[in-house]
Amino acid sequence: MNVPLYEKIWMWASGILIVAFVTTIVVGVAGSALQPPSHVETIDPTKVWNDPRFAKRGVSVDEHGGAATVVVIAMMFAFQPAEVHVPANRPVTFRVTSADVTHGFEIVGTNGNTMVVPGYVSQFTTTFHTPGEYLIVCNEYCGLSHHLMSAKLIVEAQP
Numbered sequence: 001m002n003v004p005l006y007e008k009i010w011m012w013a014s015g016i017l018i019v020a021f022v023t024t025i026v027v028g029v030a031g032s033a034l035q036p037p038s039h040v041e042t043i044d045p046t047k048v049w050n051d052p053r054f055a056k057r058g059v060s061v062d063e064h065g066g067a068a069t070v071v072v073i074a075m076m077f078a079f080q081p082a083e084v085h086v087p088a089n090r091p092v093t094f095r096v097t098s099a100d101v102t103h104g105f106e107i108v109g110t111n112g113n114t115m116v117v118p119g120y121v122s123q124f125t126t127t128f129h130t131p132g133e134y135l136i137v138c139n140e141y142c143g144l145s146h147h148l149m150s151a152k153l154i155v156e157a158q159p
């Protein structure tokens with residue numbers, strides 16, 4: 001088959017691009033443990049403060065397995081609670097919902113990152129290996145004071 005040089009260049013260029021795109025996905029999944037959310041749970045966004053699932057906000061630690069659950073409500077322009085303490089080297093499940101508009105929930109420097117959409121409960125589980133203080137930011141523009149919307153995560157070393 002006679003393929004002109006010009007066409008060969010384009011074929012190779014598109015082939016390289018496809019390999020590059022697939023590589024970014026593989027690196028994200030295998031290297032950084034990034035994954036799409038798979039949890040679908042709905043909630044009435046006008047009643048989150050009274051919903052039993054969000055009545056007790058903050059951290060609860062399972063005494064037997066040691067896994068922790070963090071329940072957070074995002075609103076314009078804060079997270080409630082604004083500071084959470086979790087154990088290092090144990091699975092931590094975050095359950096976040098919004099009381100108003102779409103927010104983001106990104107734990108800077110970790111793979112903890114989710115969109116917080118009103119009407120849904122965003123849930124993900126991750127493990128923090130390095131004790132210390134982490135910044136939680138809203139990374140979805142949600143209004144005039146979006147840039148002020150942050151919280152603190154303290155990962156505590158276990159004895």
Ligand code: CUA
Nearest residue numbers: 103138142146
């Ligand atoms: Cu909440 Cu930006």
